[in-house]
Amino acid sequence: MDWKKLSTTKITQVYKSVFLSQCYICNAKTQNTLCKSCHEGFPTNLNHCQRCKRPTHKASVLCGQCQTNRPAYTICIAPYRFEGIIKTLIHSIKFNQGTHYIRPLTYLLSEHLIESYSSESWPEQILYVPSHPSRIKERGFCQTKAMTIQLTKNLTELLGEKCPTLPKNNPLKKVKNTQAQHSLSRKERLKSPQSSYQLDGPIAKHIALFDDVMTTGSTIENCTKLLLKAGAERVDIWVIARTPDKEY
Ligand SMILES: [Zn+2]
Ligand SMILES: [Zn+2]
Incomplete structure (x- = not known):
């Protein structure tokens, strides 16, 4: 040939x-x-809260939390539950032994996004929830950055010009090295201060904010509020997996 x-x-x-x-x-x-x-x-997140995608046993309309406090983001896309094989794959990426799994996982998310945005307008920009620089140094890379780069490549292939742009430097910075979220209790996580993140650089009006896993949603909520305060008009959340509550 x-x-x-x-x-x-x-x-x-x-x-x-x-x-x-x-x-x-x-x-x-x-x-x-x-x-x-x-x-x-794969643990598909079939039954979930309509707004925050928290896994539930029955396809309920809104979870208790969303009924009391409406999240600041507009939509949340979370195709899988953070358990079983998804948990194993994401952990192995995080600890740098499974970077080859970034491609299939982000591809699955892309397929889900294409379906979800069939009747919605695509965001203009993709940002991601970054790790703290000291953690990046420790692990040798930032897994959410690596995932967002691959996700953008997949989407460019599928969408062409409609693909949201990934800024050269992610304007969202983690400035406070808080304790790893998974080692904190739910109460402690929700208390975790908003000032862990800062913005540095221009942002678009309609933003997609990527994270690999959404647990309580407090990090996502803090970052969303930060973006809205800085002039964004709409923030959509894109995560691969959503952690089910303990009582799930
Ligand atoms: Zn297979
Ligand atoms: Zn909810």
Whole structure:
């Protein structure tokens, strides 16, 4: 085959047919990101609060928390529950042994986004919830940054010009090295001060804010409020997974 004669689109197609004909998890033959059996093993967030996507047992309208306090963001996209295989994969990415899982996970999120935005206008800009610089140094990379870069690549491929732009420097900065969220109790997390994050740089009117996992939602809520205060008119939340409550 003469590769020079192929267009970029064709190269992508050929590349996909040659290299992407396997399931990312188990290597079984498939034309999709995951084979059927792996896909079925993923904890899809089917029953959830309509607003914050908190997993619930029945498809309820709004959870208790959203009834008392309406979140500041407009919509939240959270296709999976943070448990089982999703939890294992995200942990292995975080601790830098599983960066190859970034691609299938962000691809699954992209597919979900395409479906969710079929009747909504796409955000203009993608920002992400970053780790503190000292944690990035410790781990060697920022997993939400790496995921957002791949997510933007996937979306550009699928949406072309409509794809939200990813700024060269994420204007959202973590300035306070708070204790890892998962080691805090729910009460402590909700208390966690808003000033852990700061903005530095221009932001768009309609923003997509990415994080890998949403737990209590307090970090997301604080960052959303910060963006709205700085002039954003709408913030949409994009996360891969949502942690079910303890009593789930
Ligand atoms: Zn598989
Ligand atoms: Zn809710």
